[in-house]
Amino acid sequence: MRRKLSTSDSYLNLFAYLTTNPSLKLSRQLHAHITLRGLLHLLPPLAAAKMLAMYASSGDLLSAHSLFNHFHSSSSSSSSSPLLFNALIRGYSRLGHHEQTLRLYSRMMHLSRPDHFTFPFVLKACAGLSLARTGKCVHAQCVGNGFERDLYVGSSLVNAYVKCGELGLARQLFDEMPVRDVSSWNALVSGCMRSGMVGLGEELFWRMERRNVLSWTGMISGYAQNGLASKALSMFHRMASGGDRGSEVIRPNWVTVMSVLPACAHSAALEQGRRIHDYARSIGLGGNSSVQTALIAMYAKCGSLVEARRSFDELVDKGVVGWNTMITAYASHGKGAETISTFEDMIRAEVHPDFITFTGLLSGCSHSGLVEIGLAYFNDMERVYSVEPRVEHYACVVDLLSRAGRLREAKELIDRMPMPPSASVWGAVLAASCRMHKNLEIGEMAAKELFVLEPENIGNYVLLSNMYAEVGKWEEVDKLRAVVKSLGIKKQPGCSWTEINGRAHLFLGGDVSHQQAKEIYKLLEALPEQIKAAGYVPDTSFALHDVSEEEKEHNLSTHSEKLAIAFGLLNTPPGTVLRVTKNLRICGDCHSAIKFISRIYDREIIVRDVNRFHHFRDGSCSCGDYW
Known part of the structure; x- marks a missing residue:
């Protein structure tokens, strides 16, 4: 008896310490010490559970499970205790092994009785796997075991229903809870924000009597x-x-x-x-x-x-996430050489690339016209780096070929894809056919596929309409407009914004609502003469309406990015970098005009459109007009 008491008293604190301060080496040494002294079979349920928790906290679930099986196969009284199950369930759940958590819980239901420590971790597993039906079954078992009014079980149920997309059930359960802690409030608020129910999320947040860092963070993230x-x-x-x-x-x-x-x-x-x-x-x-x-x-x-x-x-x-973020950054700015050199640095640093790495790498090659290099990396993905190409990689390579005018090769690659081509794949073909290479036949084919894949994306109709307008097929333009009207979809208005002195200023095309509209338009009226004198010729093909050339030129002069740039010129000192963001792709005429503006005003102008960044300086753009 003295030896059993000594075991319990001496080792509990050590197990607890190594659970809080994980060290796999020390855990194994302690395990060996206990085994060599023949004390392992004498551990009572609490100590055995603490020992399992010690291994689980170190991430060694294999040893934890081996101990679990040992205790259950022994004649120890711990074999029927829920403590062992709870310790292992907690370990699997905290490390994100949700399927194993549920399998162990199913085994526990046959051999022991779950308690209020069991259900929160099981519900977390249901939430992690988005298993609403399983969650409802566990909810019924909570009720059957008398834990439906337990504060922590109730909060876990609310959280599980929220993450499984059952916001209505979560709200109903929340309203029925006799006592609500901050975690149940947080779960419901976050669920509302994730579901786009911002108003309800705000209402609940401001009703909270007590908030913690998760409350505020959930709102900010939402x-x-x-x-x-x-x-x-x-x-x-x-x-x-x-x-x-x-x-x-x-x-x-x-x-x-x-x-x-x-x-x-x-x-x-x-x-x-x-x-x-x-x-x-x-x-x-x-x-x-x-x-x-x-x-x-x-x-x-x-x-x-x-x-x-x-x-x-x-x-x-610099783990894989850090490298990927930098590679993607260079790619979005059209810095192909820097994208490639960063990828090669990553390989030299012995960080293994993943599918996100290659999406950034291939995108960088595409935006910079590095066709052969991009194709070589694509061909090496699986053979050299053991990364299986996904649909997004095929989309990048189709874009790579299409931008270079190799539309037939792009179509052949699409035909060889091992998965159905996505909207991004056909979108790359349509964009290149329309904007760069004027291939109406392939453009129509791509548009037809896109009208099936994403019938409510008006951008595809606009691109095909533009192609028809450029060749004077106004009847086809009218037909497309009729289709768009019948579907009830509307064109997204172009808008641009710029940050001046920490405040964002938004402009719509033709906008006259800004308080400085008069000064902005006065500057823009003077611009055409200045930039025309420098060699600018308006490209009225980007004002594709059946109207006069004079009207087309006027429409081009009021595009939102030009308004934002004019505002920036008026409100910043000479030499200040102007940064403009546009929600759509910058049009070719604006791209040309901004090059001249950057030279005349001796400004660096950075424009971020929906696809990439353009850095304008001294009359040229970083994209080299390849975009």
């Missing part, structure tokens, strides 16, 4: 995911300044910072992104690898490759 960048930034700044309730001050953590940076990227709010970067440094998060990786993406999407590269160089642990 706003960003729903395209409400300004609200995400406003919420972050409110949180960073101490929130608004009581004396408890809740500061952002690294997850919060990661959640708000995409909002800066979405709205191209470079100054806001820089301020958040400074704030992250001030609270000790400047060296966090996840934050640094998010900063690389933010700076790149805000048009500052220099700062993106600086953040990448400061990243100590």
Whole structure:
């Protein structure tokens, strides 16, 4: 008896310490010590469970499961205890092994009785696998075992239903809970935001009596995911300044910072992104690898490759995610040579590429016209790097060939694809046929496929309509317009925005609502003469309406990106870099005009359109007119 008590008292604290401070080496040494002294079979249920938890926390689930089987095959009283099941279920669940969690729970139902420690982890597994039906069965078992009113079980049920897309059931359960903790509120608020029910999410958030860092982070992330960048930034700044309730001050953590940076990227709010970067440094998060990786993406999407590269160089642990982010950044800016050199640096650093790596690499080759190099990398993907090509890689290579005018080869590749071609594949063919190589036959074929794959994407109808208009087939244009009208889909209006002194200014095509509209249009009226004197010739093919050339020129002069640039010229000192973001592809005439504007005003102008970045300087563009 003395030896049994000694075992329990002596080792429980050691198991607990190694669970909190995982060390697989020390865990194995302790295990060997206990085994050599013949004490393993004497461990009571609690100590045995703690030993399992020790191994699970170190990530060695194989040893944990082996011990589990040992205890259950022995004659120890621990064989019927739920403690062992709970310890192993918790380990599998925390490491994301959801299927094994559910299999172990099924076994537990036959050999032991689950308790209120069991169900939260089982429900987490249901949520991780989006198994709503299984979740409902576990819910019934919670009720059958009398745990439906347990606070933690109830919160786990709400969270599981939210993540399984059963928001109505989650809300019903939430309303019936006698006591709600902050985690149940957070689960419902996050579920509303993820489902696009922003208004309801806001209402619940402000009703919360107590909020924690997850509450604020969930709202910030939800706003960003729903395209409400300004609200995400406003919420972050409110949180960073101490929130608004009581004396408890809740500061952002690294997850919060990661959640708000995409909002800066979405709205191209470079100054806001820089301020958040400074704030992250001030609270000790400047060296966090996840934050640094998010900063690389933010700076790149805000048009500052220099700062993106600086953040990448400061990243100590350059894992595959960090390398992929930098490769994708160079690709989106059309920097093909830099995309390739970064990929080769990644290989030399012995970091194995994945499918995301090759999407960025092939995209960079495509945007820079590096056809043969791109084809070579595509052919080496599986053979050299053991990465099986996916549909997005085929889309990149089809785009690569199509941009180079090799439309027949692109069509042959599509015919050889081992999977059905996606809309992005046919979209690459249609765009190249329409914008660069004027191949109506292949363009019509691609459009026909796209009308089936994505019948409500008006962009495909617009591209084909433009092709018809360019060759004067106005009857075909009218037919397409009739189809669009019958489907009830509307063309997305072109808009551009620019950030001046930390504030975003939005412009629609032909917009006269801005408070400086008079000055903007006055500058634009003077521009044609200046840039025409420098050699600019309006390309009225981009104003594809059956109207006079004079009207076409006027329509071109009021495109949203020109309004944004004119506003920037009026409101920034000479030499300031102008950064403009457009929600659609920049048109060829604007592309030509901006080259001349950059020379006349001696400005660097960076335009981010829906496909890529264009860096204009001294009358030329970084894309080399290959876009």
